[in-house]
Amino acid sequence: MSVWLMKTEPDEFSISDLAKRGQENWEGVRNFQARNFMLTMKVGDLVLIYHSSCKQVGIAGLAEVIAEAHPDLSSLDPDSSYFDAKSTPENPRWVQVTLGFKQAFDRVITLAELKAAPEMANSPLVKKGSRLSVMPIEESEWAFIQSLI
DNA sequence: GCCAACGTTGGC
């Protein structure tokens, strides 16, 4: 089992939205590195849900992969803001995974405290200028994060 | 709203 982190803007879709809906197709990822990580996700993998571009930036809860990578059809829809002309039905360029809700944390584990922790120093999450929206979480990092919940 | 840092595009 692997652990991942995925970013979302809570104004668009938050951990409480996921709690309400139970599951969600994680569409709209348009970055190759992030996509390649999604391609390696397995059912049962855990996913930390990170809130970005908001008042309380940080890790807000936990989900699990309930369906592995499959074509992101929003890339084929001209009416979607996620439309990509270079994606075709024969060769869809982008994928989504389906996440199931597990837990909303009692508090947001803030970016500030993650930045301050030596345990997280190697994570792309705290690297200056990193905009990666899907990333793996190391076992040691996961252990540390669990200790904060 | 600002702006630094990044990824992508497209001309050459």
Add this chain to the structure above:
DNA sequence: GCCAACGTTGGC
């Protein structure tokens, strides 16, 4: 294949 210009991300 280089690189300038552009659009986007995301913290503050």
